[in-house]
Amino acid sequence: MRRIGETVDAVAAFLGAAVAGIALFLPISFSWTGDTTPYRIASLINSVPRGAAIGLIVAVAVCVVVVTFTRTSAAWLVATVGMIGMFANHTAGRHVSNADMLTTQNYLDSVCSGIVLGALGAAVLRRRIPAAAFAIGSAGFFVFGDLADILEISDQDPYSVLETPPRWLIAAAMALLILGTLRNRSRVKHPDAVRMALDLPLAPIVAAMVLSLVVLATSEWLARQFQNSPDAGHGVDIGLAVAATLAAATVAAMLLPGRDGTGVYLAVALVAAADAIGGAPRPGWSIFALLVLTALGMFIGTRLASTAMAALLIAGLAVYAMLLPDVHDNTVLHMTGSSALALIAGYCCGVAWPQYAPSGVLGLTALYLPSIVTALPLERAAWPVPDATSHGTRLGRTALAVAIGCAVGLAVLHRIRPRHRPTPATPVADESFADT
Template sequence: MGAKFASAQPVNAHPARDIRRYAGAVEAIGAFVGAVIAGLLLMAPLDVGATTGPSFQLDLLVLNMPRAAAAGAVFAVVSAALAIALGRRTAWVAAAGSSLVLLLDRLFTGQAVDNGNLTTVNYVDSIFSGILLGALAVAVFGRRAATSAYLIGALGAILLGDQTSLPSENRHDPLISWAATAIPPLWMFFLAVALLAAGLLLQRPAPHHHPNSDLPIGPIVAALLLVAATELSTEWVVRHTGTSTQVTIAAVITVIAALVAALLLPGRDGMLVLLSVAIANAGSAIIAVPRPEWSAPLPMIAVVAGLFAGRRWPLPWAGLWGTAGLSVFAACTAGTAHGTALVPVLGITATGLLVGYCFGAAVPRSAGSAVVAIAVLIVPSLVVALRGSSFGRIAYSPQWYRDPEGAASAVPGWVALAVTLGCGIGMFILYRLRTSPAVRRRIVARKSKPIREVQRPNRAFTQATASG
């Protein structure tokens, strides 16, 4: 009897193992919910249906939204870089802590609104959403299921926020207007805090892992360059009503900044950044509203399908040509899009497919590079500035969201096409500079799927551990 008790395991051993069996599921669900919250707060920060206060405060809030989004994008990249240097556990701490701050901020938002601090609330949301987005990328980096959930949540939420319709008293589409009225819901904040705290508690230190003390500077400088170039050029276009010469100069600045940022990233990680710049402008050029209520989940579903297709058939150049086609589609349908639901449905579906495909086909080797590409989608692009130049704001309408009754023009589509072609030239330059002569000789000899051969090593994004 004594021998039997002596050989038994401690009482707490089995429960600990049972709990850790669910660590992967907890990480994946937490990554999805956290990414959704961060993406929605960065892209759809204002409840225009319920927000009260003087009109000048609302105007000031909308005027500052692009800068708040830019601040959130920079904080996302900086937090990712710091988490890479300090280790995965630090990334989980930052993700759980920032989600808690967002929950507390959401609980006291009503008081801040009554006091007239709308802009301050928006900046707090944007900054801590950026920290959550960046830290969470490093926290799940290398775990295939959790990484996929993170990308689906972040990309899908960014698209939902970007394609949100301005609420109208004459239209009753609760799912379509959900992003502009009380999103994310309060229960989602509580769920995110609980899941991310559980994910932190379930982390086990690697037996032979030593944190990387070197801070990856490349992603930080790349993000600062891209965000600054985008923000300054778009504000300049809006202030000067966007003449053809000014738009051309802004487009050239955008492409050059994207290329330099791509070259600052290791290897061919910059391919995804160039693709993100192209798809950000093309996706902003489409007419996304009005559309039927049943189409609300299409962007998220399309992202999932595109991500799967990109991993299955990784051809970044196909993503670029698809983005060029989307730009032409946006230009050719601008005059008739508001009169039929088919064009907006096709536009949002194609945008989701292309965003997911690009992030699946040109996966970078480091979490920092991936966050830079996501940050590009957060900052309002040149095309958004063009669509807001008539009322002097970097927005789709004077109240930020897309207006189903707003004037449409083919110019944003053609500008998006020009930016896409410029990014294509940048991709070619990056490919030539970052591919060894030996690899190029093998590619030329085979004459078969050159981009698949070049991009195959980058698929380690879903398998490697976080590193600079």
């Protein structure tokens, strides 16, 4: 029965993380926006990365509070409440709002997603199988990225945004989280053994704020630089953006205990490499293949953990995007890059297994942040540049610079912090959060 219960919790953690991740990505088709104002279009577009930043801060804050003051049963309950809020937002939105309210509803989705990710991370990251499922759900859907085709988002109906993720998927995740809450309701310590936490650890919350706000501000600033001067080289601007990103990652990593900052560095580098490869339409069946590759990568990462290898693999991914600048236009090349990304993302999750649950939530949720590569122009028609080859390789070169900087940061972190070997396979005898 215990094994069945672990499986139920693992499925709930996977689906909850996947649904929350889809809501943070919120893939939107903008062909319907011809009848609205440019300001509202810009507001809706900008709400996607800003919502991801909000979701990251909320997720880490919720995880810290739950880990510090409550127990496993409360964590499942908080995750369930977040999913119920998301379901209500998607259901009520169709009946009480108009197209101009979609930006607000996107932010509400981000807050609910952050609550789900933070509470679920607090509930499962100390348990081997559910923790692996949670990480695969988070990293796997980060790898897949554009889910518009699979979710059959309408090009003409603005309310189709409220179906990402679809309500049936949210309802399924909600049912599993309710089941998990009921199953874990009795997991409490004996009153005499409870050690009350007197202080709320703020370092992970500050780390989340620094990372998300600096990365968001930097990417938006770089995008404005290209909009104001599309024909300029912008080498200095890109260099400043890379430096700001690395500085934010370093501050966030150093604020986390031990070597938990490893996950921050790997996430920042991985997002840049993924953005360099870009998104393209893919068949629906490929999502299962990519999830399997993510799980395989995680298995390898937990058995053969090497931070240096993880950094090297991410750098190799950036080089792949640099040498093949049109990878997103070629189905075979793009699927090859996506497969490598899935494997590497899973491997990084296995390597960066955290000592402290909020650190794991920060690293996984950081995968949904924008990067400075996102701000770089892609289409020649919209951004005419004199040198097409240089323009095409700019994404890969920028991602490689971020990857190299993160690798240096990892080396420094491992040099100055004591060695800690993660033990995800060790069962936790008492799952109360007083010992987390």
